[in-house]
Amino acid sequence: MKYTSQVHLLAPIACVLTFLGGMDAVGAEDTPPPLGVEIELNALADQGGACRLSFLAQNTHDMDIEEAVFETVLFDQSGGVMMLTLFDFQALPTGRPRVRQFDLADVQCAAVGRVLINGASRCRSGGQDSQICTEALGLSSRTKVELLG
Known part of the structure; x- marks a missing residue:
């Protein structure tokens, strides 16, 4: 008892x-989520001789981003620079997640060690050039490949 x-x-x-x-x-x-741009490296997959990087991007600012192009650097497994390229994330409307995919020809995904968002090459919001793309930029990865900036 x-x-x-x-x-x-x-x-x-x-x-x-x-x-x-x-x-x-x-x-x-x-x-509410903090104001900024959140970019997640969501997946890497080999696709017919190319490595496809899939990103989930969300603009949590209170205004739309009409154009977002990020300078991106890929590093190999040993830390050496593989390539520097531009990823065009296109429009990022506020509060609406977007998936963007980029195919890197002649790259095997297993060779990619880290990905660096080096900055915004082009960012337009409110009809003009803006710094909104890099203000409070949050980066994360669901993969073994680190996303940093």
């Missing part, structure tokens, strides 16, 4: 903890 009474005492505590944990989740949803 003593065991049963301890279970009865723990049940209300567990309910309170569950309720409080749920409150944290609700509060997190109410917090």
Whole structure:
């Protein structure tokens, strides 16, 4: 009987903890994301003699980006520069995630060690050149290849 009474005492505590944990989740949803551009290296896949890099990009600024072109550097597994190229992410409307893919001819994905977003080569917002693409730029990777900037 003593065991049963301890279970009865723990049940209300567990309910309170569950309720409080749920409150944290609700509060997190109410917090708006920070303003900026988030770019995630989502996948790398060999496609017919090319390495296809797939990125998930989201503009959390309060205004649309009409054009975003990033200077990008690929490093091999030993840290040497493989190539410097421009990735045209095109328009990034505010609050709407976009997937952008880039095929790198004659590159095997296994050879790519890191990817560096070196800066914005071109960024237009509000009909004019802007710094909005690199202000609060957040970078992450779902792959073994590090994305940095």
